Each structure stands twice: as C-alpha cells, then as structure tokens.
Amino acid sequence: MNISRRHMLVLLPAAAVAWESVLAGTPENSPNYNMSEHWWGMLISIPKCIGCGNCVRACATENDVPDGFFRTWVERYHVSDYNLTEPEVISPDGGKEGFPIVEEDAGKYFYVPKMCNACADSPCTQVCPVGATFVSPDGAVLVDQTYCLGCAYCVQACPYGCRYIHPTKHVADKCTLCYHRITKGLTTACVENCPTGARQLANLKDPKDPIHEFLKTHDVQVLKPQMATGSKAFYYGLDGSVR
Amino acid sequence: MNIFKDTGHLFRFAACFVIGFLVYLGLRSFVVPKTFGEYGHYRGAALQELAAKPVKYAGHQVCEDCHTDQATAKAAGVHAHVNCEACHGALAAHANDPTSVIPVKPDPLVLCARCHTATAAKPKDFPQVKIDEHSGGLPCTTCHTNPHSPAMGAAPAAGGAK
Numbered sequence: 186m187n188i189s190r191r192h193m194l195v196l197l198p199a200a201a202v203a204w205e206s207v208l209a210g211t212p213e214n215s216p217n218y219n220m221s222e223h224w225w226g227m228l229i230s231i232p233k234c235i236g237c238g239n240c241v242r243a244c245a246t247e248n249d250v251p252d253g254f255f256r257t258w259v260e261r262y263h264v265s266d267y268n269l270t271e272p273e274v275i276s277p278d279g280g281k282e283g284f285p286i287v288e289e290d291a292g293k294y295f296y297v298p299k300m301c302n303a304c305a306d307s308p309c310t311q312v313c314p315v316g317a318t319f320v321s322p323d324g325a326v327l328v329d330q331t332y333c334l335g336c337a338y339c340v341q342a343c344p345y346g347c348r349y350i351h352p353t354k355h356v357a358d359k360c361t362l363c364y365h366r367i368t369k370g371l372t373t374a375c376v377e378n379c380p381t382g383a384r385q386l387a388n389l390k391d392p393k394d395p396i397h398e399f400l401k402t403h404d405v406q407v408l409k410p411q412m413a414t415g416s417k418a419f420y421y422g423l424d425g426s427v428r
Numbered sequence: 429m430n431i432f433k434d435t436g437h438l439f440r441f442a443a444c445f446v447i448g449f450l451v452y453l454g455l456r457s458f459v460v461p462k463t464f465g466e467y468g469h470y471r472g473a474a475l476q477e478l479a480a481k482p483v484k485y486a487g488h489q490v491c492e493d494c495h496t497d498q499a500t501a502k503a504a505g506v507h508a509h510v511n512c513e514a515c516h517g518a519l520a521a522h523a524n525d526p527t528s529v530i531p532v533k534p535d536p537l538v539l540c541a542r543c544h545t546a547t548a549a550k551p552k553d554f555p556q557v558k559i560d561e562h563s564g565g566l567p568c569t570t571c572h573t574n575p576h577s578p579a580m581g582a583a584p585a586a587g588g589a590k
Contacts, residue, residue: 220475235543235554237542243513243514246484246485263549283542284549290548291548294550316470319468319470320468321467322468327475329470331474332471364475365480365481365483368479371483374485377485377487377511380511380514380515380543381554
C-alpha cells in the first residue's frame with residue numbers, strides 16, 4: 186500500500202479521532218434496546234383532549250418535577266366568535282388540577298397539551314456551550330445533568346418554552362420523553378395515563394407503527410413550523426390560533 | 429560544514445512546544461470524560477444513566493398479568509382505552525411488592541368527576557354530566573356499579589359489570 190506524504194498527513198488526524206471512539210467502548214451497551222432502531226416522536230390529537238390534567242400529574246410523579254415547573258402542561262384556548270386571531274389562553278398550574286368549568290358555550294374551546302417537541306434540529310442543543318444537552322441517536326432531546334453548568338442558554342433558546350432551571354439542582358431540566366421508560370419497552374408516563382388516547386408515542390423508524398398511516402391520511406401540523414426545528418411532536422386538529 | 433552549528437536554541441524552542449503539547453494531551457485525557465464524543469459532542473454514558481432511572485408507573489401490561497378479571501371487564505366496556513394507572517395512580521411499587529404495598533381505592537366522586545364533569549370547554553362528543561344534578565351527592569358507583577365497565581348496574585354490559 187502506497188501512502189503519499191500528503192495522504193499520511195490527512196490520515197493521521199482521522200485515525201486519532203477514530204481511536205477515541207474505539208477506546209470509548211461499544212456503541213450499543215443495552216442488550217434489549219437498540220438505539221438505531223428507534224426515532225421517537227409524539228402524536229397529539231387535539232379533538233381527543235378533555236383537559237383532565239392526568240398527563241401533567243403523571244409526568245410530575247414519574248419524573249419528580251418540582252411544583253410550579255412543568256415538563257408537560259395543558260393550555261386551554263378560547264377563540265371568541267369575533268376575534269379569531271387573539272385567543273384567550275389559560276393554563277392554571279399547568280392544567281395539573283384541571284380547568285375551571287365553563288357554563289356558557291360561546292366561541293370555541295380546545296385544549297392543547299404541550300411538551301418537548303423532540304426536535305430533530307433542536308435550537309436548544311445547538312447553543313449549549315459545554316455539550317451537556319444533545320439529541321440522542323434515537324431522537325430524544327436530553328440533558329446530561331452532571332455536565333450542565335446551569336447557564337440557562339438553552340432555556341431561552343427553546344422556542345416552545347419547554348425547559349426550566351431546576352430550583353434545587355440548578356441545572357437545566359426538561360421532558361426526556363421518559364427516556365428511562367421508552368428504553369425499557371414502556372410508553373411515556375403522559376401517554377400511559379391519558380384516558381382518551383390524545384397522546385401517542387411514535388417510533389418513526391418502525392414501519393409497522395400506526396403513525397405512518399395516520400400521517401398519510403390526516404392533516405397534521407407541528408408547532409412553529411417557521412422555526413425549522415424539525416419538530417417531531419405532531420398535532421392533529423390544531424387550530425390556526427395556537428401559538 | 430556542520431548544518432547544526434548554532435541551532436541549539438531552535439531545538440530548545442521545539443522541545444518547549446513538544447512538552448507543552450504533551451502536557452495538553454495529559455490534561456485533556458484527565459478532564460474530558462471517557463465517553464465524551466461516543467455518539468456526538470456529549471458524554472455517551474449519560475444515555476445509560478438517564479435510561480437507568482427506575483419507573484414509577486408500571487404500565488398496564490404488568491397490571492393485567494395479575495388482575496385478569498378487571499382487565500377483561502375493562503376491555504369489554506367503554507373504558508377499554510383507559511389504562512389502569514390513569515385512575516389508580518403510579519403503582520410500580522405495588523407491582524414490585526404486591527403484598528406490602530397496597531394501593532388506595534380511588535374515591536369515585538373525585539375520580540370520575542375529573543374527566544366527566546360537564547363543561548362547555550370539553551369536546552361535545554365526550555360523555556359529561558353536571559355531577560350535583562346527576563348523582564345528588566351519591567357516589568357514582570351506586571348505579572355504575574363496576575367502574576371498569578361503567579354501564580348501569582341493572583343492565584350490565586356483556587362480560588362487564590358483576
């Protein structure tokens with residue numbers, strides 16, 4: 186094999202980079218879960234959501250979310266008959282204890298569950314100065330809390346307001362798409378506890394996942410498509426007034 | 429002619445660079461975590477650490493392994509798509525140790541009302557009632573005897589209410 190001096194100069198740094206990965210160990214450590222077979226997303230059906238707050242409570246329990254902070258929350262929109270572009274939006278305590286009863290049926294009401302949009306091109310991970318937050322190879326946006334400095338740059342970068350600084354740990358915290366559950370073959374806490382099936386976890390890499398048929402046959406949107414975040418939280422039946 | 433004549437200062441200078449570079453490599457291998465860069469610009473081991481967290485909601489498959497009668501009743505009724513822990517709460521602890529962790533029975537007046545309280549803000553096709561007028565303060569289970577398949581007690585759904 187003939188390697189020219191110029192070729193050698195190119196190959197040396199390449200070999201150095203590869204060696205680091207070799208030393209780091211095998212990429213697939215988990216025996217039953219193959220990261221390369223998953224690309225996680227979420228399907229949210231607005232017409233099915235009744236605003237019971239089960240998802241918010243379940244998320245807080247499963248993930249020890251402190252009071253007043255939310256990894257997922259539910260907003261209630263009220264679009265009046267006379268002003269279609271400026272809805273009244275409420276989310277008392279994130280919808281954790283449900284919503285106030287409405288007697289008069291005027292305009293239109295609907296609930297919008299919000300959570301990490303699991304963006305493929307997430308703005309929050311791009312701004313991290315230390316490499317503490319990242320999109321995992323299976324499509325979850327995660328925070329390495331042992332590495333996070335708590336600078337909150339990502340908190341302000343998320344266009345959906347899905348991150349917060351944990352009040353006692355002082356590091357960034359967010360929806361992990363229940364990474365500890367989905368890697369064990371379970372679904373997320375919010376999906377497990379939604380009584381109407383308004384949320385569905387989707388593995389976009391699984392050709393048998395019903396998400397593909399749903400996306401083909403329904404009108405589905407993402408939030409803030411103009412931000413080009415590659416959001417994988419797909420909303421069915423989303424009203425144009427949702428911000 | 430010796431070309432290395434009067435070049436000692438160049439070698440000393442080069443040696444400084446080499447030593448500096450080695451110190452840099454040494455420090456770098458010490459401060460950068462072993463798995464950093466495994467998958468990208470982050471610590472690869474963080475994935476396993478996040479995945480290792482214990483679960484609190486066991487998932488309905490686990491419940492149905494033991495509570496087959498309730499699962500059958502539920503599957504036949506209108507609550508077929510409501511998972512166990514949506515009403516009964518997080519019970520992975522009970523699933524791990526069924527004898528010492530006993531779940532609390534939910535109060536129907538609180539639990540049923542959470543979803544079925546009438547409000548104009550809910551989707552119209554969702555079954556909802558004005559709780560006070562509907563039950564007059566009686567627990568829902570007085571008439572809807574089996575909440576797993578909550579048809580009226582007098583006319584139980586097939587394979588549903590006891």
